[in-house]
Amino acid sequence: MTSIFPEISISTERIVLRPLETEDAPAFTEMMNDELVTAWTSVPVPYTEEHALEWITRGAPAERTGGRGIVFAVTEFLTQRLVGTVHLRKADWRVLSAEAAYVIAPWARGEGYAAESLLAAAQWLFQDRKFERLEIRTPADNTASQQVAQKVGCVSEGVLRNAWIARTRTEDGSWTDIRTDLIVWSLLPEDLEDGPGEAADAGGYSAYPEAGSYSAYPDWR
Numbered sequence: 001m002t003s004i005f006p007e008i009s010i011s012t013e014r015i016v017l018r019p020l021e022t023e024d025a026p027a028f029t030e031m032m033n034d035e036l037v038t039a040w041t042s043v044p045v046p047y048t049e050e051h052a053l054e055w056i057t058r059g060a061p062a063e064r065t066g067g068r069g070i071v072f073a074v075t076e077f078l079t080q081r082l083v084g085t086v087h088l089r090k091a092d093w094r095v096l097s098a099e100a101a102y103v104i105a106p107w108a109r110g111e112g113y114a115a116e117s118l119l120a121a122a123q124w125l126f127q128d129r130k131f132e133r134l135e136i137r138t139p140a141d142n143t144a145s146q147q148v149a150q151k152v153g154c155v156s157e158g159v160l161r162n163a164w165i166a167r168t169r170t171e172d173g174s175w176t177d178i179r180t181d182l183i184v185w186s187l188l189p190e191d192l193e194d195g196p197g198e199a200a201d202a203g204g205y206s207a208y209p210e211a212g213s214y215s216a217y218p219d220w221r
Helices: 022-032 035-040 049-065 113-127 143-151
Strands: 008-011 015-018 070-076 082-092 097-104 133-139 155-169 175-187 204-207
Touching: 008 113, 015 113, 022 035, 022 049, 022 082, 035 155, 049 070, 070 113, 082 113, 097 113, 113 133, 113 143, 133 143, 133 155, 143 175
Parallel strands: 097 133
Antiparallel strands: 008 015, 008 204, 015 070, 070 082, 082 097, 133 175, 155 175
16 A cells, blocks of 8 residues: 555644645746746746646645655745745655755745745654655755755755756746756754754644645656
């Protein structure tokens, strides 16, 4: 039997991590069309609401039910506004490891939401699901994403040379592909002991009923 993550929500003082809903599609579409998200991820260009709905209704749920990972919408606790998304992916149920990817909406950057949401997801993965390793891969020039990894306590393990294709603007305003290195980061349960785990300590986990940038390099296709 394939191991799967439960459908849950995770809350901290400021944010809630929950499954994506169809009502998120307009805000999700706007976020994915941001230039920094386009530059550092593999999202289609332009990213349409049809793309968003396909991911929300099929792609993201299939990650969980197929045992590959889990996708969270990150929302503000008070306003319910979509802050971003966290994707725990490539789950290895024997090794108990997974890879994290995250995107934060342009309006929410600089407020600590990326680190807070990543930390909340990591704490749940380690404490509730008993995983032993979380990995993040950031493009070499994506310093904002690297700062997030450092802030939550990740350790840099090395460089995968020429391992990712990012995008950059050309003189005519179109996008072109460029190859870049990936920096590999890891987070283990012991890295959070007496460390940067305070942001999510006041939060909790709750069952989520079934319901119809800063960016690491996630493949959102």
